[in-house]
Amino acid sequence: MREPMQPFVAALSVRDDLSAEEVRALHDLPIHLRSFQRGEEIVGDHTRPGRSSLVIDGTCGRVVQAREGRQITAVHVPGDFVDLHSLLLKVMDHSVVALSDCVVGSVPHGHVAGLCERHPHLGRLLWLSTVIDGAIQRSTIANIGRRSALQRLAHLVCELHTRLAVIGLASPNGFTCSFTQTDLGDILGLSAVHVNRTIRDLRHRKLLSWSGNQVLFSRFESLAAFADFDPTYLNLQKEPR
Amino acid sequence: MREPMQPFVAALSVRDDLSAEEVRALHDLPIHLRSFQRGEEIVGDHTRPGRSSLVIDGTCGRVVQAREGRQITAVHVPGDFVDLHSLLLKVMDHSVVALSDCVVGSVPHGHVAGLCERHPHLGRLLWLSTVIDGAIQRSTIANIGRRSALQRLAHLVCELHTRLAVIGLASPNGFTCSFTQTDLGDILGLSAVHVNRTIRDLRHRKLLSWSGNQVLFSRFESLAAFADFDPTYLNLQKEPR
DNA sequence: CGACTCATTGATTTAGCTCAAGTCTGGTGG
DNA sequence: CCACCAGACTTGAGCTAAATCAATGAGTCG
Structure with a gap:
């Protein structure tokens, strides 16, 4: 094992x-x-x-x-x-x-x-x-307090992708997301209904595709720019600590 | 000194x-x-x-x-x-x-x-x-994600009062709050205008008075109940750590 | 099959935002 | 001493993002 x-x-x-x-x-x-x-x-x-x-x-x-x-x-x-x-x-x-x-x-x-x-x-x-x-x-x-639903969700996707990549659980252009839309609402401070519409909107804008639990994007950079995502807070630099 | x-x-x-x-x-x-x-x-x-x-x-x-x-x-x-x-x-x-x-x-x-x-x-x-x-x-x-502006502000007041009391900077029925309404908006994820209306509303409901930088309430318990304030997260218990 | 849970969509409402104008305060300089 | 100014507070009007309510698919499991 x-x-x-x-x-x-x-x-x-x-x-x-x-x-x-x-x-x-x-x-x-x-x-x-x-x-x-x-x-x-x-x-x-x-x-x-x-x-x-x-x-x-x-x-x-x-x-x-x-x-x-x-x-x-x-x-x-x-x-x-x-x-x-x-x-x-x-x-x-x-x-x-x-x-x-x-x-x-x-x-x-x-x-x-x-x-x-x-x-x-x-x-x-x-x-x-x-x-x-x-x-x-x-x-x-900051995400919940200041950003729109669209950016909030995009930011969460960027964060999850980055964190999952660290432990080898993401592919370069996507990852598996097992959350229900109700869970996503509870994470983002939104209603489940609005999460659904927001996913649809992100899809229409061609920022990502989301079918079943597969989240895929063509360019992570576009999504990150849209979401105002700066990974500094994840502390992914190797430093003597 | x-x-x-x-x-x-x-x-x-x-x-x-x-x-x-x-x-x-x-x-x-x-x-x-x-x-x-x-x-x-x-x-x-x-x-x-x-x-x-x-x-x-x-x-x-x-x-x-x-x-x-x-x-x-x-x-x-x-x-x-x-x-x-x-x-x-x-x-x-x-x-x-x-x-x-x-x-x-x-x-x-x-x-x-x-x-x-x-x-x-x-x-x-x-x-x-x-x-x-x-x-x-x-x-x-949780405060920003789930509560209304009215409860959010009331919760912040409860938290500040409790934290200031610990270091001897609050009186039993109030404290000095030096934040501007713009600051409060940036803390609570609200616009400054709405903070103003929310303070007025809390005053009308007789939950507190707020003039200049003096915040006063008649009964902390009423405010805490309204705000859904549970101080567990402040860890004010003495424990061997 | 029937009973879940989850996703999707429409219709309507509302909390909070934006824009705009005014007031009140304390500080600064003539 | 007073005119002026900058910040902060206050209030009104109108708008909009997101909530709520409601109904309907669609997939899954005993």
Whole structure:
């Protein structure tokens, strides 16, 4: 079987060099795998998790439940920790749900803390990954707060494509998107109906094609220019951290 | 002169116990103070800061510049680090601007990193403060994505009051808000004109009074209920972290 | 087949935007 | 001391992007 930590190692390796020993330490973490069906709750709101969870396969989302409806505040792909912050926050301020059938691994908090102690550089990289989550959230705030539905959706497509490419899950001109239009609405702060019309509009403008769960574009650059997409916030540069 | 680190120590002390030695280590950090006028840029977008900055007095905001206008993705009050993440992110994905005249202290990254090494528990608390920023951003996404202008503004008032109270800058029934209505629009993803009408509406509903920069309410609970405000995300509980 | 869930489209409504004009304030200079 | 000016606030009128409501396909699974 493939190493479950592989996508996480891949994601870190894009941002900094890992020593062989560090890679080994990550693979040696006692990880408990579990499958979830689309729609299932992975971590509950207001709970106190004793473990941190990592997406191995599929996608999941962080859900803040407001009185007027749910908002998906972040989308996670393989290699992303979905609640690493619970190591410090203790009490969840949101829930995590499966947005597709997915496989999630979890590691007891004690082992994560131990890893940080024994490998301070890995500790910094775990900190880094929570801080990149924050950068993505800032971009999401700007996206929802300032851009039109058309640009919002285009921006999300650019981001997803870029993030999936990092872990080898995107082709040069597209990717597989398993979200329903209702999910997309909850991610973008739009109604499901309007998401549908917005996809149609993007298609009419020949910026992309979207049939079933296949998203394809002829030129990523056109889409990125239209969406005002600047990938700086994804921190894809290798730097000593 | 008052210790510049005092509001930061106060903010951490709400979340966990600090030893006398840890407090001393924080006060011993070489901090360089600088004043900024309202509107001045404190940290530039796409720069590589060599220091991390902390608000000592006044308020500032993190600004993501989109093609259609600026979005303020976070508001910071005394005791908040505005770019602690730059220790790991290296390149800024947004700028930081003064939203009122303010005093900001900055500490070289090397000293912050050294502090984390010598005092692992303080390191975890610095990590914690970046992670609380993330929690606040999630709440902002839900606020902008799902709530009406009226609730959005009410929610912001609840959050600001709660955060200012922690550092002793709020009275039980109100606080001083130095933002212009244009700033509020950029925080909430609304136009300045609509912010004006929304404030008027909140006044008519007797949820608060807002004259000059004094925000006052008769019952915080009424406002919080109206705004669907749940302070869990602010992590104001003392926990061993 | 029948009961889902998801996607699609039309008709209508509405929250919030834009444009425009005015007021009120504090600061500056003659 | 007062005229002027720049920012910020306020209000009105009209417009528009997106929401809501409603109906209908289309695919899937027990």
